[in-house]
Amino acid sequence: MTGRGGSPTTYPPDRVTAPVRRPRGDVWCEAAATPEFVALRRRLLRFVVPATVLFLLWFCLYLGLNAWTKDVLSVRVGGLPVVLLLALGQFASTFALTAAYNRYATRRLDPLAAVVRDRLEERAP
Amino acid sequence: MTPVLPPAVGDPVLNVAVFAVFLLVVLVVVLRVSRSGATRSSYYAGGHGFTGPENGLALSGDFLSAATFLGIVGAVAVSGPDGFGYAVAAFVAWLLALFFVAELIRNTGRYTLADVLTVRLRERPVRAAAATSTVVISIMYLLAQLAGAGGLVALLLDVTDPAGQAVVIACVGGLMIVYVLIGGMTGTTWLQIAKATLLLATGAVMTAYVLGTHGLSLTRLLDAAAARHPAGDAVLRPGLLYGGGLLAQADLLSLAIGGVLGVAGLPHILMRFYTVPTARQARSSVTWAIWLIGGFFLLTLVLGYGAAALVGPERILAAPGGVNSAAPLLALEIGGEVGLALVSAIAFATILAVVAGLTITAAAAFAHDVYANLIRRGRATAAEEIRVARRATLVIGVLGTAGGVLANGQNIAFLVSLTFTAAASANLPTLLYSLFWRGFTSTGALWSMYGGLAVTVGLITVSPAVSGTPESMLPGIDIAVFPLTNPGLVSVPAGFLLGWLGSKLGGERPDAAAFARISVRAFSGAGVARPVPGDPSLPPPEGRHRRTPWRPARDRRDVGSPADDTDTGRISDGPIGLDDDRPAPSRPSAYPAPGPAGGTLPRRVPGAATGASGTGAFFRPATPVGAAVRDEPRERPAYGPRDARPHPGPGRR
Numbered sequence: 064m065t066g067r068g069g070s071p072t073t074y075p076p077d078r079v080t081a082p083v084r085r086p087r088g089d090v091w092c093e094a095a096a097t098p099e100f101v102a103l104r105r106r107l108l109r110f111v112v113p114a115t116v117l118f119l120l121w122f123c124l125y126l127g128l129n130a131w132t133k134d135v136l137s138v139r140v141g142g143l144p145v146v147l148l149l150a151l152g153q154f155a156s157t158f159a160l161t162a163a164y165n166r167y168a169t170r171r172l173d174p175l176a177a178v179v180r181d182r183l184e185e186r187a188p
Numbered sequence: 189m190t191p192v193l194p195p196a197v198g199d200p201v202l203n204v205a206v207f208a209v210f211l212l213v214v215l216v217v218v219l220r221v222s223r224s225g226a227t228r229s230s231y232y233a234g235g236h237g238f239t240g241p242e243n244g245l246a247l248s249g250d251f252l253s254a255a256t257f258l259g260i261v262g263a264v265a266v267s268g269p270d271g272f273g274y275a276v277a278a279f280v281a282w283l284l285a286l287f288f289v290a291e292l293i294r295n296t297g298r299y300t301l302a303d304v305l306t307v308r309l310r311e312r313p314v315r316a317a318a319a320t321s322t323v324v325i326s327i328m329y330l331l332a333q334l335a336g337a338g339g340l341v342a343l344l345l346d347v348t349d350p351a352g353q354a355v356v357i358a359c360v361g362g363l364m365i366v367y368v369l370i371g372g373m374t375g376t377t378w379l380q381i382a383k384a385t386l387l388l389a390t391g392a393v394m395t396a397y398v399l400g401t402h403g404l405s406l407t408r409l410l411d412a413a414a415a416r417h418p419a420g421d422a423v424l425r426p427g428l429l430y431g432g433g434l435l436a437q438a439d440l441l442s443l444a445i446g447g448v449l450g451v452a453g454l455p456h457i458l459m460r461f462y463t464v465p466t467a468r469q470a471r472s473s474v475t476w477a478i479w480l481i482g483g484f485f486l487l488t489l490v491l492g493y494g495a496a497a498l499v500g501p502e503r504i505l506a507a508p509g510g511v512n513s514a515a516p517l518l519a520l521e522i523g524g525e526v527g528l529a530l531v532s533a534i535a536f537a538t539i540l541a542v543v544a545g546l547t548i549t550a551a552a553a554f555a556h557d558v559y560a561n562l563i564r565r566g567r568a569t570a571a572e573e574i575r576v577a578r579r580a581t582l583v584i585g586v587l588g589t590a591g592g593v594l595a596n597g598q599n600i601a602f603l604v605s606l607t608f609t610a611a612a613s614a615n616l617p618t619l620l621y622s623l624f625w626r627g628f629t630s631t632g633a634l635w636s637m638y639g640g641l642a643v644t645v646g647l648i649t650v651s652p653a654v655s656g657t658p659e660s661m662l663p664g665i666d667i668a669v670f671p672l673t674n675p676g677l678v679s680v681p682a683g684f685l686l687g688w689l690g691s692k693l694g695g696e697r698p699d700a701a702a703f704a705r706i707s708v709r710a711f712s713g714a715g716v717a718r719p720v721p722g723d724p725s726l727p728p729p730e731g732r733h734r735r736t737p738w739r740p741a742r743d744r745r746d747v748g749s750p751a752d753d754t755d756t757g758r759i760s761d762g763p764i765g766l767d768d769d770r771p772a773p774s775r776p777s778a779y780p781a782p783g784p785a786g787g788t789l790p791r792r793v794p795g796a797a798t799g800a801s802g803t804g805a806f807f808r809p810a811t812p813v814g815a816a817v818r819d820e821p822r823e824r825p826a827y828g829p830r831d832a833r834p835h836p837g838p839g840r841r
Contacts, residue, residue: 095704142407
């Protein structure tokens with residue numbers, strides 16, 4: 064590059080108009096290799112993957128029970144049919160996971176993301 | 189049962205009057221916000237200037253279509269818990285949007301789905317595929333929404349002849365085009381916010397009334413509904429809608445898969461995440477949307493049983509519009525003609541808001557992806573692109589309205605669930621693979637998007653939804669080979685499988701650097717608000733735009749979008765907002781030159797390198813060229829309290 068061996072004057076015209084090629088050691092690859100980024104990605108996945116598996120299984124359970132155990136679901140517990148309680152349970156779990164994710168993201172993800180971002184944007188602390 | 193009740197319910201003039209008031213209020217807001225003049229960022233993304241709560245309201249306004257609002261209330265009234273199952277699926281689905289989509293999309297994209305994908309995948313083919321899927325899915329949904337308006341018109345305005353209904357549908361379509369053309373995404377957003385507020389407030393009041401008349405006891409309400417329902421207690425048990433054998437269960441599963449996985453891939457929902465400035469605001473918008481939509485679905489459960497108890501399923505089914513008339517009839521029962529007029533206005537506002545969101549999404553995909561980046565190869569100016577976007581809005585709006593008029597009366601209700609399934613089969617796999625799978629390639633994206641779309645549309649064509657049964661769209665012919673009315677059970681796995689196969693068999697090597705780029709951008713949000721030095725991309729040009737309806741809200745809405753007018757509009761072309769304290773940089777005369785192949789120089793600082801830091805330098809020369817910048821960041825404490833402070837993004841200063 065111009066700063067290295069050659070005279071650091073102006074770019075030759077052909078290189079100015081040439082499409083930008085990505086150098087092999089670009090900023091994104093460097094950032095992706097930092098321990099903070101690796102930890103950030105791992106922390107995100109460590110929350111969302113189990114949470115997704117959990118809620119999908121729980122939803123499939125709701126579907127399955129609806130399909131095959133209609134008798135059980137017809138029982139009324141405290142005046143409400145079990146099928147409606149299950150549906151409300153889906154709502155409750157969704158609200159709970161939303162709150163949990165927000166809490167987790169604010170505490171565990173945002174600070175780490177800020178480190179990675181600030182370093183890339185090179186902002187003075 | 190007595191002969192069919194007179195369909196004329198309420199006072200059509202009053203219904204129209206309430207709707208007109210709503211239109212007027214929204215129009216005033218839209219006119220105020222559109223005064224700043226349209227740029228790409230304001231036309232496509234509302235200037236990235238909305239807050240999380242506002243966007244959450246708009247998301248729920250965009251999501252709660254007539255099918256979800258009127259349809260679920262009616263389905264619960266007529267079919268009990270089975271009818272509510274759709275609401276459960278559509279609601280749970282939002283977790284996917286929260287976990288995997290909202291923040292990551294906001295961090296990587298600018299205007300369209302293709303902007304996200306092309307951060308790591310090949311520009312032209314992938315952009316074409318993403319635009320195709322966006323336009324196809326949006327137009328399918330648009331048709332379904334407008335065609336469904338016919339029944340509403342009959343119910344609410346007492347217009348029963350097809351010509352009259354066509355005029356009303358055309359009016360709704362025309363209104364939508366006017367709003368979108370005047371207000372762009374900003375206007376659409378305010379339309380959706382207004383509608384969501386009205387919908388939630390009315391739903392809450394109606395629910396309070398219904399519960400109040402039953403001693404605030406859900407149990408008593410359920411008993412009253414069962415007493416009024418012809419099927420008796422069956423309305424409190426599963427099985428009324430999906431009672432049959434294995435095939436019916438498979439159909440239900442198919443529908444549920446499409447519903448759960450589709451929401452996070454719907455183009456008009458994805459588009460909404462660009463209207464906020466930061467990932468935090470995107471997260472906050474989905475969180476708000478989840479609370480609002482969840483709360484509203486809980487209201488629909490009460491309203492559905494309330495309609496069964498107070499109106500009665502026979503009367504609902506006999507009214508024009510069928511199950512969709514449950515909510516309007518309940519409103520008539522509760523609030524008389526004024527109540528009905530309010531719900532009618534909401535129903536039309538719902539159609540208006542949803543089709544506006546769909547039209548602008550399709551228009552953005554056409555103008556930004558197809559025209560500016562594929563046809564003009566990124567050389568179109570922002571003004572040209574906006575002009576094309578407006579024309580595309582007009583054309584798509586007119587075509588959609590015409591299609592809606594033609595399809596009026598056809599049984600195309602399956603199109604709504606098909607839209608979700610198509611989004612789950614074509615968009616979601618591509619999006620998830622792009623963000624999380626190292627080995628994904630452009631070929632995989634093409635296979636998954638075109639393949640997922642083709643499998644979905646192909647299977648629905650040979651399904652009972654289109655032909656073979658009396659309820660089909662074309663009852664006269666029978667080409668139904670596929671047994672299910674919804675192809676999700678096959679097409680969603682097919683979309684994921686095709687993406688994987690295409691990546692493995694496509695003979696293309698995954699681009700590790702591109703994967704690093706999209707991952708770091710998506711997870712950290714680097715480059716969204718401020719430039720990343722050394723990033724080989726265009727800097728943002730000068731200029732900032734104001735688009736606030738209420739001027740005093742400076743602290744949050746005065747977000748400049750200097751990158752509005754970059755040549756291609758990709759997020760990698762520069763940040764979407766800049767700090768006030770930093771003067772807008774002048775545009776450099778040239779790209780930074782590429783580094784030597786395989787070179788180890790970590791950052792290019794063109795200004796310092798050329799000694800011309802005053803004029804051509806966009807990237808501030810933070811480090812002397814040749815210094816070991818690579819090790820510099822390690823000197824900072826990684827987890828210090830200073831880093832834990834909230835990121836002062838452009839939306840929060």
